Amino acid sequence: MAISRTLRELAEYLGGTVAGDELKTVTGVSSLDDASSDQITFLANPRYASKVATTGAGAVVLPPGAERHGRNAIHVANPYLAFAKLLTLFHVASHAPKGVMEGAIVGRDVTMGSDVTVYPGAVVGDGVTLGDRVTVHPGAVLYEGVSVGSDVTLHANVVVYQGCRIGDRVTIHAGTIIGSDGFGYAPDGDGFYKIPQLGIVLIEDDVEIGSNTTIDRAALTATVIGRGTKIDNLVQIAHNCIIGENCTIVSQVGISGSTKLGKRVTLAGQVGVAGHLTIGDNVMVGAKSGIPGNVPAGSMLSGIPAFSHREWLRSSAVLPKLPDLKKTVAELEKRVRELEAKQGV
Template sequence: MKMTLAEIARIVEGEVIGAADVVISGVAPIDEAKVGDITFVANRKYAKQINATRASAIIIAPQQREIVGKTLVVVSDPYVALGKLLKLFYPLEHEQRGISPEAYVEEGAIVSPEANIFPRAFISHGAKIEKGVVIYPGVYVGRNVAIGEDSVIYANVAIYHSCIIGKRVILHSGVVIGGDGFGFAETGKENVKIPQIGFVQIDDDVEIGANSTVDRATMGKTWIGRNVKIDNLVQIAHNVVIGENSVLAAMVGISGSTKLGRGVIVGGQTGMVGHISVGDRVMIAADSKIHKDVEAGKIVGGKPQMPYKEWLKVEACRTKLPEMKTTIERLVKKIENLEVKIDKHLK
């Protein structure tokens, strides 16, 4: 594909500074770009590479428009603009067209003729697969599952019975949707399994990374809201609710019945206890342990959680702990010696 900068600027809603008739044939990182490529700078630490890049044009933010000697496309958000161009220049192609005769589709399943089902996929009775859906080899779709238009289910995903998958959902390899929640009653003699009779609902435009799991509800539903983005190796327990536009980094674990509001950002390796509420637009630092409710708009971190600025102060002290321990021990010894002297004086 080839496009002029003028055409690109219209797509990314940007302004060209320089020759608008420059032809672009690819998108590349700033240190690898060659003539004919367009690159971008979204992080200031890469700004020092601008002079050295061979790219024919650079996507930049408004505060960098004073750069001289380069052809620029000024946009409000370079990273968003990059995403648009990558989709345009490198569209994702799924090789399978239609329903493979080597896919196993049980009687009673409803599969759109416009869906793309790869060999060795298994679709149970009562399942409904809408148009534009792509299902890769090794996928298991349980009975009465619904998968909305244009969703992509990569290899070896398992979607247990009765779960609902919205439109344009992406499930990466190894994802399990609707496995039993971790529900057991401890009697003192044994662990008694509590049947998990609920389901999972995943709304439109959700993406879930490889080997992540979303457990079905004990009763009712586990609910992943619209446009939620979940990284690899994330565990979502039974009856959890995650509000729309939230983002969870890798290795997050959320215990049962915890509810996240809209636009929540959770750093990697964070753990949350069950039955708590995290408000809208909360930001949680990586490797935190959330043990109680968090009010909307708060920024927290640490183990246990605390206000972010307080957590930074605590972290800054960690490397000084051995020195502080030595100082405290010395002061304690001095106080003990003073107490002995005072006691002798009083006698």
């Protein structure tokens, strides 16, 4: 069923204020370029401010003080967050629970809350606990003793190894592996002896993990993903790592074992982090950077090895000029040699 809301209702929902017709109704959300008169759009980046004058939208979500060009508007402090909330309101439909469907495999002594859906082809092992409103999609496998909180979605082919624990309101996307063995081996002559990986992975509340990510179980205790952290696709987090609250870890990041991230750390795409390090709160690391040592709180780093982001920008500006600089230096060296030869030095 289509949802229709007045701007007054949406302003109350978003914590904003209306400029224009409070009774104007909208039924969906779209971009500045594509919105129609029955849709609401948003402006989060000032570079697109001119599009407010030409958009076909029935209303625009704007930051305080932004020019509305005669459009109906809702002014909010964070238009991008408002956009996310509007998308959820208008376009994210809740699905009716379907219970344990035919073709699902459920082991012994499984505890399930209310409104659970287990799709055909999913496997729920012995002693698993599922909270309320959990959805386990086809091909997902929960090993024995796994604990899953409420309002959790495990997409197709997610695998959660034995004993791992998942908190509330967690989403794990297709193909991700939680709790596989950490990469631990003791040298044994010409070969290696496997160190048993006896710990678990603990995923706290409000975490989202992308597709085809791997998070290794700890050797003895727990690899921890802190509350509110968001992890992209194709990320590797090794055993014994502790990831703090509300971190952002972008695609193809690799974090070596026993490294600890503080709160609100951002690692951009393809960052590599060495093992047994401590990275402080509010650290930001640029794409493709290599982190070889501990990082103090509040740092902004880039480069291989990583150093001050500001200095990295200055260094990057010099790099394209190096061939010309090399030529200039060679010419100066030649002139110095000629002068020395003339002076008999």
